[in-house]
Amino acid sequence: MFAIARSAPALALVALLGCSAVRPPAVSDDADDLARAPLPGAHAPEPSPAVVVAPARASEPSPEPAANPALTVPVSAGVPAPSGAGPLVPPLNLGPVGSVTTSPEERPLDDGPELQAKGKLLWQAIVDDTPEVAASFFFPKEAYVHVKAAKNPEGDWRWRLWKHFERDIHVLHKSQGQALAKATFKGLRIPPKRPHWAAPGNEYNRLGYWRAYGSQLTYELRGRERHVPISSLISWKSQWYVVHMTGFR
Numbered sequence: 001m002f003a004i005a006r007s008a009p010a011l012a013l014v015a016l017l018g019c020s021a022v023r024p025p026a027v028s029d030d031a032d033d034l035a036r037a038p039l040p041g042a043h044a045p046e047p048s049p050a051v052v053v054a055p056a057r058a059s060e061p062s063p064e065p066a067a068n069p070a071l072t073v074p075v076s077a078g079v080p081a082p083s084g085a086g087p088l089v090p091p092l093n094l095g096p097v098g099s100v101t102t103s104p105e106e107r108p109l110d111d112g113p114e115l116q117a118k119g120k121l122l123w124q125a126i127v128d129d130t131p132e133v134a135a136s137f138f139f140p141k142e143a144y145v146h147v148k149a150a151k152n153p154e155g156d157w158r159w160r161l162w163k164h165f166e167r168d169i170h171v172l173h174k175s176q177g178q179a180l181a182k183a184t185f186k187g188l189r190i191p192p193k194r195p196h197w198a199a200p201g202n203e204y205n206r207l208g209y210w211r212a213y214g215s216q217l218t219y220e221l222r223g224r225e226r227h228v229p230i231s232s233l234i235s236w237k238s239q240w241y242v243v244h245m246t247g248f249r
Helices: 008-019 031-035 113-128 131-137 141-147 153-181
Strands: 184-189 196-198 209-221 224-235 240-244
Touching: 113 131, 113 153, 113 184, 113 209, 113 224, 113 240, 131 153, 131 240, 141 153, 153 224, 153 240, 184 224
Parallel strands: none
Antiparallel strands: 184 209, 196 209, 209 224, 224 240
């Protein structure tokens, strides 16, 4: 057997190497650390190589970085805002509050292709459990800001009206979605004599509008006509919009 002699310099070198070894960071349960973690499916960047890479020549531009699908937010009328603040729909650009007026002469038609097309969107939103599909039929935020004489009408629209509409669509889908998927949509029906003019000053309104209680999405299932009730439609510039599906909150 041969004994290996360990000199003092050799031991010092081994100790130095052992202290400089890189250890993996400890797992953290801190919320901020978790928030900074890469999204599922995203790859952590590779460590920089030790060699120096020459810069690209002017005739060879650097390629654009590939987009990460997990971080891409499409902008369209049928996609909810990423902050959950409401749907993304084309703004009305109505100008400053007080610059718009309404009158009883702007009563919407109680039927017609455009209204039925909007009713079909509302129907599809319930069947598919996608409230944003019917965003173009929901009372516009810009119009609500002009109509309501409240301290924060935009916030009221975003966090009360739209949130309640989302909740109603989810509840209707859960209770009737499977049956509606097998049914045939017949149309949106506004009962005769139901629309009436809500004059300015009522219900904190700065402007008046036409209102219709008790409208219905009608459909046929197993040979019988049935309906989904709509609590309230209100008008803006000769167009009907849904504002409450079930009850008034």
